[in-house]
Amino acid sequence: MGRYKLGFFSLLAIFTLGGFVLWCDENENEDATSFGTAPENYAKLCASCHGIHQESFINREWMFGNQKPNLIHSITYGQLDLGMVPFEQLLSTQEISEMADFILARAKEGNHFVPVSGPEINVSEKVNFRVDTIVDGLDIPWGLTFLPNGDLLITERSGKLFRFSNGTLSEPISGLPNVISYGQGGLMDIALHPDYEKNGWIYMTYSKAAPNGKREGSTAVCRAKLDGNTLTQLEDIFVAQPYSSKGQHWGSKLAFDDKGHVFFGVGDRGQRDVNPQTLTNHCGKIHRIMDDGKIPADNPFVHEENAMPSIYSYGHRNPQGTAIHPITGELWESEHGPRGGDEINRIQPGLNYGWPVISYGINYNGTTFTDLTAKDGMEQPIHYYDPSIAPCGMTFVTGNRYKGWENNLLLGSLSFRYLERVELEGNKVVHTEKLLPEIGRVRNVKVSPDGYIYVAIEKPGKILKLYPVN
């Protein structure tokens, strides 16, 4: 395990020093040589999607079989519809064989990397805080929103919606749309209308099955009202075109401004070269619609022939964070880019954010697709991440409960399993800090109406609440 081990122990040292998390490692006697180059290749090529400790393979229900030849097949040729890239050009047959052994061995060992509870107080640069697990026993929580009475609504990607009320999780709420859950899709975001107390509308995004009965799906936005634990008056207000059999890049995080607009992204659906740069379909775009699904009269492309009128900006890969800046009222977005090209963007109407013509990243299999990082007529990100952190969920810290974090951006990191705090000066990123190292794959982060930060982590799915203590 040569370099992998070294990496792990330096991480161990950092986390222990930081006093955040203690680790147990029962794994000391492993044969250091049996997997050849696999640990190194894994860290470089696979960890960003499957977890640095192979989390996604531990206790796995294998989709394509649990035998070595099954793994070799997936690694060699990929699973293109699901977003698993082929490695036949990058790794030799022997390296792929070692990789399959490496993954199967770890999968069998189970999870040796279970963080045990750390000290009560997390010390960070500006704010000290306590972390409470307030909801447990979830799988992949995706969206969360707060009802005026303090109840929390939580979507699970598998297609369930729960109400967490007075310390207990409800039975799944009934009356949901017909959600198909495959690849990265399923039941996704949830948000309340800004005037919820008056009109009762709750908005959700989900993967909608194509009417042709094939396994094809599309990102849809629906709204409904909640009566007890049942949804009523359910209606779709947006269905992205075209449907696709691909399982990846659905986008879909929701944000409302104070003018009755709903913003959300739709990812490129794994069709990089077809979708993001044309205005004739909905994929690879940020959209702006009215709260009833109508098109705002001043959307940037309403007068352009053949353009989809809901488009607000284009040239996006997979938007996984949308949030309104608390001071400027502008829309900010974070997106999963290619390897080394995740971005934070400030979204302006009608502009082109460049994917895949310009990018700071390369393909996940190590090949390149563009030499350009800048071009006239295409916007630069406010910030990009190399290595990719897989930013998931994004929110501004509103209110003043966390002294020193006011108006900072928070982003979850799926791949590196922490919460990213971003300080801004105007529209510039001036400082970042890693919070909650190794907390788990962070799927979402939200600030409640009463100003507390909530973090959703997955597999096992939990909702955490951060209490400032200084």
Ligand code: HEC
């Ligand atoms: C860009 C993200 C990405 C990268 C990089 C990536 N994978 Fe995957 N991989 C996926 C996705 C998505 C799936 C589909 C199943 C899922 O969602 O976990 C998958 C599936 C697989 C499967 C099949 C699992 C099963 O249940 O049958 C194997 C094996 C696998 N990957 C191995 C690897 C290895 C080894 C590497 C590095 C050499 C790698 N992957 C890199 C995204 C990725």
